[in-house]
Amino acid sequence: MTETTRPVLDIRKLRVEYPLANGNTLTAVKDLDLTIRPGEIHALVGESGAGKTTVGNALMGLLQAPGKIAAGSITIAGKEINLRTGRTEGIVPGRDVGAIFQDPMTSLNPLFTVESQLCEGMLTHLKLSSREAKARALELMKAVGIPEPERRLGSYPHQLSGGQRQRVVIATALACNPQLIVADEPTTALDVSVQAQILKLIRDLADERGVGVLLVTHNMGVVAEIADRVTIMQNGAVVESGSTREVLTAPKAPYARTLIAAVPPIDTRLDRLPVPSEETQVTLDARASVRRMSAKSETGSRDEVVLSVRDLAVEYGGRGLLRKASVFKAVRGVSFDVRRGEIFGLVGESGCGKTTVANTIAGLVTQSAGSIDFQGTALGGRREKSIRQSLQMVFQDPYSALNPRLRINAAIAEPILFYKLASNAVEARQDARTLLEAVGLPADAGARFAHAFSGGQRQRIAIARALGPRPSLLICDEPTSALDVSVQAQLLNLLKDLRDLAGLSMLFISHDLAVIRQMCDRVAVMKAGQIVELSDTETLFTAPKHEYTRELLRLAPSVERIMGRELASA
Amino acid sequence: MIRLLSVRLLQAILVMVAVTAIAFVMFRFVGDPVASMVREGATQAEKDAVRVALGLDKPVLAQFVNFLGQVVTGDLGTSYRYQQPVTSLLLSRLPATLELVIVATVLALSLGIPLGVLCALKPHAFFSRLTQSATLVGISMPTFVTGLLLILIFAVNLRWLPSSGRGDLVDIGLWQTGFLSLSGLKSLILPSITLALFQLTLIMRLVRSEMIDVLSSDYIRFAFARGLPRTYIYGQLALRNALMPVVTVTGLQIGQLIAFAIVTETVFQWPGMGLLFTNAVGYPDVPVLAAYLLFVGFLFVMINMIVDILYTFIDPRLRTR
Numbered sequence: 001m002t003e004t005t006r007p008v009l010d011i012r013k014l015r016v017e018y019p020l021a022n023g024n025t026l027t028a029v030k031d032l033d034l035t036i037r038p039g040e041i042h043a044l045v046g047e048s049g050a051g052k053t054t055v056g057n058a059l060m061g062l063l064q065a066p067g068k069i070a071a072g073s074i075t076i077a078g079k080e081i082n083l084r085t086g087r088t089e090g091i092v093p094g095r096d097v098g099a100i101f102q103d104p105m106t107s108l109n110p111l112f113t114v115e116s117q118l119c120e121g122m123l124t125h126l127k128l129s130s131r132e133a134k135a136r137a138l139e140l141m142k143a144v145g146i147p148e149p150e151r152r153l154g155s156y157p158h159q160l161s162g163g164q165r166q167r168v169v170i171a172t173a174l175a176c177n178p179q180l181i182v183a184d185e186p187t188t189a190l191d192v193s194v195q196a197q198i199l200k201l202i203r204d205l206a207d208e209r210g211v212g213v214l215l216v217t218h219n220m221g222v223v224a225e226i227a228d229r230v231t232i233m234q235n236g237a238v239v240e241s242g243s244t245r246e247v248l249t250a251p252k253a254p255y256a257r258t259l260i261a262a263v264p265p266i267d268t269r270l271d272r273l274p275v276p277s278e279e280t281q282v283t284l285d286a287r288a289s290v291r292r293m294s295a296k297s298e299t300g301s302r303d304e305v306v307l308s309v310r311d312l313a314v315e316y317g318g319r320g321l322l323r324k325a326s327v328f329k330a331v332r333g334v335s336f337d338v339r340r341g342e343i344f345g346l347v348g349e350s351g352c353g354k355t356t357v358a359n360t361i362a363g364l365v366t367q368s369a370g371s372i373d374f375q376g377t378a379l380g381g382r383r384e385k386s387i388r389q390s391l392q393m394v395f396q397d398p399y400s401a402l403n404p405r406l407r408i409n410a411a412i413a414e415p416i417l418f419y420k421l422a423s424n425a426v427e428a429r430q431d432a433r434t435l436l437e438a439v440g441l442p443a444d445a446g447a448r449f450a451h452a453f454s455g456g457q458r459q460r461i462a463i464a465r466a467l468g469p470r471p472s473l474l475i476c477d478e479p480t481s482a483l484d485v486s487v488q489a490q491l492l493n494l495l496k497d498l499r500d501l502a503g504l505s506m507l508f509i510s511h512d513l514a515v516i517r518q519m520c521d522r523v524a525v526m527k528a529g530q531i532v533e534l535s536d537t538e539t540l541f542t543a544p545k546h547e548y549t550r551e552l553l554r555l556a557p558s559v560e561r562i563m564g565r566e567l568a569s570a
Numbered sequence: 571m572i573r574l575l576s577v578r579l580l581q582a583i584l585v586m587v588a589v590t591a592i593a594f595v596m597f598r599f600v601g602d603p604v605a606s607m608v609r610e611g612a613t614q615a616e617k618d619a620v621r622v623a624l625g626l627d628k629p630v631l632a633q634f635v636n637f638l639g640q641v642v643t644g645d646l647g648t649s650y651r652y653q654q655p656v657t658s659l660l661l662s663r664l665p666a667t668l669e670l671v672i673v674a675t676v677l678a679l680s681l682g683i684p685l686g687v688l689c690a691l692k693p694h695a696f697f698s699r700l701t702q703s704a705t706l707v708g709i710s711m712p713t714f715v716t717g718l719l720l721i722l723i724f725a726v727n728l729r730w731l732p733s734s735g736r737g738d739l740v741d742i743g744l745w746q747t748g749f750l751s752l753s754g755l756k757s758l759i760l761p762s763i764t765l766a767l768f769q770l771t772l773i774m775r776l777v778r779s780e781m782i783d784v785l786s787s788d789y790i791r792f793a794f795a796r797g798l799p800r801t802y803i804y805g806q807l808a809l810r811n812a813l814m815p816v817v818t819v820t821g822l823q824i825g826q827l828i829a830f831a832i833v834t835e836t837v838f839q840w841p842g843m844g845l846l847f848t849n850a851v852g853y854p855d856v857p858v859l860a861a862y863l864l865f866v867g868f869l870f871v872m873i874n875m876i877v878d879i880l881y882t883f884i885d886p887r888l889r890t891r
Contacts, residue, residue, distance in 0.1 A: 060795055
């Protein structure tokens with residue numbers, strides 16, 4: 001790459017504004033500079049709300065009204081954008097700029113064949129005949145590595161797997177030979193093994209076809225894996241920009257340092273993730289009183305088995321009146337124990353059955369075989385109130401886990417009153433306030449509704465609500481996967497702190513190996529409804545026995561491993 | 571595909587048997603058919619003779635099997651009131667209703683879908699707001715008011731269109747059609763508009779809300795990112811997704827209209843099924859009522875089946891099994 005090559009994208013002092021209803025303006029992007037040369041992958045990193053997706057939309061002319069480019073310039077392949085229209089004369093989205101979206105499950109139209117969606121763009125932009133378009137579609141399908149390309153052209157999106165769909169999306173983006181591709185979180189919705197393949201595909205495209213790629217992502221591992229350069233954004237502004245190595249190994253700006261430090265490492269276990277702690281005296285006092293509240297359940301030794309799952313099997317698929325039953329075995333012969341005060345991890349790719357196991361233990365799904373023994377009671381379909389009380393759950397999506405019409409105080413007090421842990425509503429609200437303080441929120445937060453809170457705060461509220469009934473086992477199903485890294489780090493620290501309260505045990509489910517390594521004492525790796533390996537966390541990560549575990553570990557993108565490797569080879 | 575069809579067909583047959591059972595119970599327990607058939611002051615012997623002639627002295631199950639057999643062969647009994655076979659009575663009224671409903675549905679779809687799309691694409695435009703308010707009035711006004719207003723304006727004052735009846739009819743085999751004569755077509759206009767108004771509003775609002783949903787979906791954003799022409803995105807990619815629920819609602823609405831276009835038919839003195847039904851209720855003409863029940867059941871089962879099949883044509887996701 002020489003300095004004389006004309007950049008495919010050159011953004012100077014870009015400013016994007018959204019006029020608000022109250023007369024103010026929200027500046028989504030301020031004074032952004034960014035240059036991408038042919039064959040270069042430039043990662044745009046930041047937490048939600050940082051403005052990274054807005055940049056991609058702005059350069060494709062896809063800003064949602066009333067958002068507009070207020071100042072600055074965008075030059076694509078030498079042609080400058082017209083600030084008034086938000087479009088670039090001579091640059092057509094789809095022809096000169098290709099797009100890859102986040103979720104392959106929703107970015108293809110379900111009612112049209114792969115062929116029709118691939119050819120549309122070529123028919124419109126390149127004015128090909130339908131035969132030429134089809135021939136090229138076939139070439140593209142081969143280029144992105146879809147098996148049986150001929151047959152797959154006639155398929156509908158639902159007949160393809162997530163990875164194959166994302167390949168189709170990439171093929172569509174490439175259809176008209178664009179010079180620039182905007183990839184907005186292209187692998188976030190995919191499993192690690194598929195992610196690795198898609199990342200390699202994007203890297204190859206940049207290397208072989210000289211396409212410039214703007215990679216919008218929040219995942220530092222992905223950045224380390226394929227990006228040449230990286231720009232870190234915060235609140236619409238660039239905080240740091242440079243070569244990937246420089247930025248990831250020696251970040252200069254304080255925000256860049258915090259952001260990179262918040263990424264849970266997969267190679268080492270830290271006591272706490274290094275994020276600014278929110279522990280005030282109020283928090284500590286509140287935790288002490290939560291400890292006192294649940295003191296009664298703090299009996300029994302630490303090694304005592306709280307939950308014992310034996311040969312658990314779960315089948316889905318009902319019997320219709322006339323339809324033959326088609327049974328899907330989601331979980332097959334799973335056995336494990338969770339001990340008092342332990343965080344037990346379940347890890348695996350999507351569809352491996354880990355959430356089904358959690359739901360079965362929580363009583364949301366009934367097992368078809370096997371036993372679940374919880375504190376000496378066998379759990380079946382119907383449960384005693386006391387059992388339901390001691391088993392609480394924290395769900396993945398904090399945005400849908402809270403009732404939008406309930407004030408936070410009422411939401412937290414509800415289970416406390418239901419299980420008669422407070423004699424009256426006033427006392428229950430007092431407990432709710434203490435719990436809010438214990439999870440690091442101000443006590444007056446309770447007077448508001450869920451929509452007043454960010455994702456991380458909502459997840460704290462969900463945790464406070466789960467702690468209300470004084471459970472002995474907390475089931476956390478991907479509690480941080482919908483959250484930004486810095487928020488994730490805070491929540492993981494919080495969960496670790498809470499575990500120390502009153503011998504709380506946790507069943508912790510995640511697809512993220514790094515998170516598992518930071519959180520869990522023991523881990524079970526699941527694949528296709530079965531546990532393939534179960535051991536204590538350190539052993540699993542340092543000396544994995546099963547081939548599948550090794551595979552998962554190898555494919556997980558990790559900053560220090562890749563950077564470490566590069567440093568070693570240099 | 572074939573399996574899906576055969577499963578649907580089997581379900582349809584089960585539903586029909588159940589409906590037949592209800593119709594049969596109605597026959598047997600709603601009033602005493604014999605009392606309403608014999609002349610006043612008939613002797614017990616005369617009544618018994620009628621009872622035996624109708625087969626009402628046999629055990630219930632035998633009667634039901636008998637009834638089922640009759641239904642399958644198309645014999646729905648004899649009207650108490652008209653003393654004619656109910657089947658031919660229904661068949662003579664069916665064309666009137668069907669033609670009315672078909673015209674009304676075509677009207678509602680051909681106006682409702684484009685209007686809905688327009689309102690979704692330009693939600694703040696003056697035209698969209700006007701359409702929305704106008705149809706709101708349309709949906710809130712009872713059918714008979716709309717019908718009477720239309721008669722008042724176009725039939726009484728302007729004298730452009732007839733106010734009642736079907737006009738001149740042309741026989742095509744058993745079917746009497748109003749489509750082939752000028753007065754027949756003219757007669758169709760007012761009642762079909764009256765009948766279509768509600769449907770039109772429903773379809774327009776449905777298309778509008780579905781379209782708004784679809785337009786915010788990822789695959790439409792992705793289509794824009796690929797720089798495809800707007801007309802193609804709206805008219806092809808988005809509309810096809812938005813029409814899925816319209817198929818269901820239109821299907822059910824057609825059934826609803828055929829079975830219960832009563833008010834409109836009364837206002838316009840349209841000699842259709844609705845009038846037959848209202849008269850039967852007043853009399854009480856139990857065989858006609860029972861046959862009507864069977865007919866409506868059959869209609870809805872058929873419509874549901876057709877809607878399901880249409881669905882598999884539109885949505886490939888339902889085709890794979």
